Amino acid sequence: MPRSGNPRIILLSGPIGSGKSRLAAGLVGRHGARMLRTRDLIRAARPGVPEERMALQRAGAALDRTDGGEWVKTALARLLDQMSGEADPPILVVVDAVRIEGQVAAVRSAFGTLVHHIHLTAGEAALADRYALRKAAGDEGVAFEAARRQRTEKGVEKLAALADVVIETDRSNEDAVLTRATALLGLYPRSVTPLVDVLVGGQYGSEGKGNVVGHIAPEYDLLVRVGGPNAGHKVFGDPVQVYYHLPSGSRRAPHARLLLGAGAVLRVPKLLKELGEHGIEASRLSIDPQAMIIEDDDIAREEQLAKGISSTQQGVGSASANKIMGRAGMNIRLARDVPELRPYLREAQEVLEVAYLRGYRIMLEGTQGTTLSMHHGPYPFVTSRDTTASGCLADAGISPMRVRRVIMVCRTYPIRVGGPSGPMEGELSYEELAARSGIPIDELRTTETTTTTKRQRRIAEFDWVQLRRSALLNGPTDIALTFTDYLGVGNRGAYRVDQLNQTTLRFIEEVERVSGVPVSMVSTNFGWRNVIDRRTW
Structure with a gap:
């Protein structure tokens, strides 16, 4: 019976x-x-x-x-x-x-x-x-x-x-x-159960999203990423893990399935190399057939952009534009047109529906930062897509009704890539940051080198207006505050909130007042046990 x-x-x-x-x-x-x-x-x-x-x-x-x-x-x-x-x-x-x-x-x-x-x-x-x-x-x-x-x-x-x-x-x-x-069978629920947590950057990118993802990724059954290889996400390991296309928790959560949505932009040789480096099998990764392919010509076309807006020149913007113009008969390729990707091709909606029906916990990892949004950033000093939580959801093909939490990652001193990358409030020198933090200037310069283009970053004071605007755009439920060692190198030895210095504690309080949401995670360093977890979920 x-x-x-x-x-x-x-x-x-x-x-x-x-x-x-x-x-x-x-x-x-x-x-x-x-x-x-x-x-x-x-x-x-x-x-x-x-x-x-x-x-x-x-x-x-x-x-x-x-x-x-x-x-x-x-x-x-x-x-x-x-x-x-x-x-x-x-x-x-x-x-x-x-x-x-x-x-x-x-x-x-x-x-x-x-x-x-x-x-x-x-x-x-x-x-x-x-x-x-x-x-x-x-x-x-x-x-x-x-x-x-x-x-x-x-x-x-x-x-x-x-x-x-x-x-x-x-x-x-x-x-x-x-x-x-x-x-x-009643497998289509009569109401939508929120199963998706969205993680986005709240500033100009390089907020430390990868390491936050690495911390929470083991809690999820499906990891989703959108965007393109113009942003590299780092996760601490031996050696350090770098992800350009794949979700940053791919190795921290080896049981989780992986998905690249229809809004992703792919550089095939770079993706295949990444798959090999991280040992990702075709049965684990799904790529939507309508993801866009970056061609050699796309990269060549973006070389001139570096002179005007400090583009990473990875061809993402050019390929995205081609996807729009290709409706008129241009010779473009999508993932479904690439023989090497055929073992990975599965429609994102089918993968997501199975996840919803089985009650999987899902994490959607955004790329770059809110202030680089094509629509909501200081145009023309922006990237080629909408980097807000809603933009990432659209690229992934996930309804806002599915969202459970929105985690916005912010660093204590925001950065922009070097060169003519656009306005940044309160820019300061590495000498000043070294004096304030107690971190050697050579270490700061090494840390603040871009993952993709290896260029020196510009750095600035925390922008409270930017925080409030990003909170309005993303509707976060949580803030992950990173680079708190820049508020005092002694924070690197903190494993509990009460071990953080007073400057940091006051900073956290003000971030919560301005954003209206709790600081649920505090990153103290780039290493093992580097995130103080204050979540209640």
């Missing part, structure tokens, strides 16, 4: 060619269902029965005569007992297929409301056409008319009267059938 926590049971019925096996495969692929094939049970109960349709039909009918179909319930109960000891049992079991009323009645009697019965049907012409195209084992030499004349097969349409839903598969394509079945 079923116990609390047992999986849902889906009984499939319908004539030959109605699409039962395809629906079963879809439930396995999308929802991780476990399959119970009655043809396998028949051969187990009747050793020696050949893998041939007519022989299997006769053997199944003989089993039905013996106990009225109870044998299907018995096999199902055995499978559920086996699964009960698994660490991560499936939430669905699919029986492909039930053939008589007695089988349905026996399973329903034993498992009650856990059972859902889906009957598939189609017009006779459609069934015949599909049968002709089938290459199923055991169908060879058996004409459609002969298979349909078998006694049990002739009566299978009677099961439609017992089913929870009847789907005419010649009026719905394969995806529509799976969608309707999923809805029947």
